[in-house]
Amino acid sequence: MTVERETWRALGTGVHVLVTDGDIAAATAAVRAVLSEVDLAYSRFRPDSELSLINADGGRTRRISPLLADAIATSLRAAVVTDGRVDPTVGRAMRAVGYDDDFDRIRSRTDPISIRLEPIPGWQAIQFDSRARTLGVPKGVEIDLGSIGKALASDLAAAAALEAMGGGGVLVSLGGDIAMAGDIPEGGWRILVAEDSDTPPDSDGEVIALHDGAIATSSTTVRTWRRGEIALHHLIDPLTGVPVDSPWRTASVVAATCVDANTAATAAIVRGASAPEWLAGFGLAARLVGTAGDVHRLGSWPAASEAA
Amino acid sequence: MKSAHRLTAAERDRAIVRLRELTIGAAVASVVATAGLASVAAASNAGSTDSSGATTAAVTGSTSGSSTTTTPAATATPSTTSSGVTSPTTTPTTTSGNAHVSTGSS
Secondary structure (H helix, E strand, O other): OOEEEEEEEEOOEEEEEEEEOOOHHHHHHHHHHHHHHHHHHHOOOOOOOHHHHHHOOOOOEEEOOHHHHHHHHHHHHHHHHOOOOOOHHHHHHHHHOOOOOOHHHHHHOOOOOOOEEOOOOOHHHOEEEOOOOEEEOOOOOOOOOHHHHHHHHHHHHHHHHHHHHOOOEEEEEEOOEEEEEEOOOOOOEEEEEEEEOOOOOOOOOEEEEEOOOEEEEEEOOOOEEEEOOEEEEOOEEOOOOEEOOOOEEEEEEEEOOHHHHHHHHHHHHHHHHHHHHHHHHOOOEEEEEEOOOOEEEEOOOOOOOEOO | OOOOOOOOHHHHHHHHHHHHHHHHHOOOOEEOOOHHHHHHHHHHOOOOOOOOOOOOOOOOOOOOOOOOEOOOOEOOOOOOOOOOOOOOOEOOEEEOOOOOEEEEEO
């Protein structure tokens, strides 16, 4: 089986489409179309996105697009299964800690920030009817679909690419959130487990093979910035409304879908010390990296194997 | 449907400690003293929502010329659920050779 790839940037992150025995052009076109729709539906940094318009005009219930409805349902399910550790109502808290723009611009700001601790409204504040496809967001509540939205985009893009190819196999990585569909290369899709998704895949490090499902990684070591003397990152603890202080700096999880993998990875960091027990309860294969760099392989995660 | 988690005393303490740390260590212009308690209350309240499904992908496993891979072991069939996240049908395996792609945060 031959593997072809296309790489570009979209939604502020790296996109990789790999195809085995399929039409790479068709797959790429399908992925681009999905990402374009995602950008328009729920980008937080695009003022004319459907979600941005809703966040700017809270307090009323409106009918939303099928894609945004899918994303909202996905984020609410993530909130339920993580006992609120992954919560879509962190939008205002994200802005409060300075994450309110394209990340390159955020990183360039170094002046001191005044952090205003604000209550996280909690996902229960959202009024969502999946059948009527209506969404009600109270005034002052801002939804941020964050990494769950990115993982959903990976799942949708992989499915769309396979359908466009009409056969073969495809892997889609959107900022390290990896979904696959269709046939698998001999030996599986080989994944370098890194903390930064921009790490070249031929770098030294731990490599595992996936034969189905998906993998996602959350980390407090990437998308970090400083404002004055304060070091900040993008993983908000819904209990406090500020970046989480966790014993884990990075969590990688293998699950049936990229959404599930991302949900579990993010929740693991937010949960902290109780993460191993929580992950074990779902029988998930996971790899946690402690703040000192100590690596913990959980469930069916394979023993370490270094890249050639 | 699984109800929302009711916080333990230890979890509330952790939230309060974190708030205190930030109050002391950061340039805090305005601290809403009830922030932690309000968010604790929000997280403690049960709620309900709709759920979305999970998917599976094809299963294969072998040894290729450019890399070696252990045979994947079958696990429980995944099922769609709103009360948990699901594992894939096969477990990840060890392998050698260059990776196709990297996972990581972005």
